Amino acid sequence: MRTFVSAAAALVGLLMAAVAVPAMWVDRNIVQEDGFVALTAPLGKDPAFQQRLATAAVDALASGANIPEALTQLARPVLDNAAQSLTALPGYSEAWAETLRKSHRLTFADPSTVPPDADVTSSLTLDVAPLVGLVARQVSEATTLPLEGPGQVLIHIGQSNQRQLIERVTVYAPMGYAVAVGACIAFVIAFVAARRRWAVLAGMGVGALVLAGVWKLASDAAGTAVAATSSGNDVAELFKSEFVAACSAGFGQWIVAAAVAGAALLATGIAVRVTGARKRGNFEHR
Template identity: 35%
Template sequence: MRTVGAALLVLIALILAGVALPGAWIERNLVQADGFVELAGPLGADPDFQAQLTDALATEATAAAELPPALAGIIEPLIADAAATVAALPGYPAAWDDTLRRSHDLSVPTEVNVSTGVESPQPLRLDLTPVVSLALQEVGSGIGIEVPEPAETLIEIGPAEQQVALGQLAAISGLWPFLLTAAGMSALLALVLARRRGTTLALLGVGIAVLGGIYWLASDAAPGGAEQLRAQNADAESPIAALFREGLVARAVEDAQPLSLAVVGVGVVLCVVGVAARLLAGGRTRTQQD
């Protein structure tokens, strides 16, 4: 009976930890604005992403300027040139960070009911206003006239249904400290209750290593899912939306996979310690019998 109880507690601990660990990552990197900026920030400095971003940015900046017909033919080429070099401007890093913070505030809901979701959900949006304004300011300073700046330049990167799902995910992920504490208590109770604590610890280690492997496989599959979504929405969304989404997924994978391997490592260590403890306990038992 004690063995069954210990095994059940180990299973509960693994289930709780399996939800808590990704919840902690989501809370840190997606729900919190600082974490989101830290995660997505390097996208703005990636040469490949910059090259594709500036192409799309030229179109958005030209449309946002709403130039009079008489000036359009003169200024639009200048806007394209400024957009192509905007990443080299001194104000670009701050403008990119501002873009990410604005986009986070627009897209990640702060008040969510886990059961009913988000009240009046909105599409997920990328707010390029700071970067577009920077490009237009560069054009204006170059020709000595003020180029009209947009009040906002919003690019939809996901439907309203995704904001509902994101809000519910954020609400659940916020529970990770309680879930992780409960997981730790369940694991300790399992060790206290178990007849063979070394075996129970080894079993717990194997389960944790499996969780790490599952996390790694899930993150490895994420870029393929993003590419598939881009193919499905190729005719309905802005290219910059797909670029940002795929870049963000790639950054998330880059950040999450080492953590997944760390979880595997912790599981392996616990398994080895458990097996060693079991062997030592067996050796002491044989010595006492002799």
């Protein structure tokens, strides 16, 4: 009976861990604002993405700033220069971080709290208004034109039917912590109830290695599925590609940690088994 209880508890623990670990990663790195900013901040340093983003910001300012036609020739060179050197402007890092924070709030906020003029029907919405405002200040300083950036400049990523997925992730991802606690309890029960505790350690190690492989396959499949969607916008497509790569790399670190922990548990279980066998052998010889 103890063996059955131990095996069942270990299996339940592994199944719960299979759900809990990805859920916790998603909550920490995507649902939580600080984690999302930390994950996506390096995207602003990618040269190709920088250029597309700068062009989009300058185009948004040029089309919405109501620059008098007589001064267009004066402002155009400054706008073109800003498009080429946006990341070198003072305040770029802060503007990009604010862009990510505003985008996260639009994407993960309760729809009832979002301003009516903000269309958040896509799976992810970038608001690059802080970057447009940065360009506007640069142009104002260079030309003395009293330009102000728009309050919102939205770039939609994904499709409207994926919005429900975002809402579900927001609700269910934080539950991963409770599931993780349940998994730990199950593992403790498995270890306490076991007749051969080395077998529990080895079994959990093998299970962790299997989960690491499953998570890797699932991560690759999810990345492929996201990449297959189309946003119809060059900036959105580039951001999506870089975002998927960042997620894969970030979760990949957790997968490696799980694989290392699994290998350590397996090695410990085998070591305990060998040590126990040697002790019994020495006792019998006496």
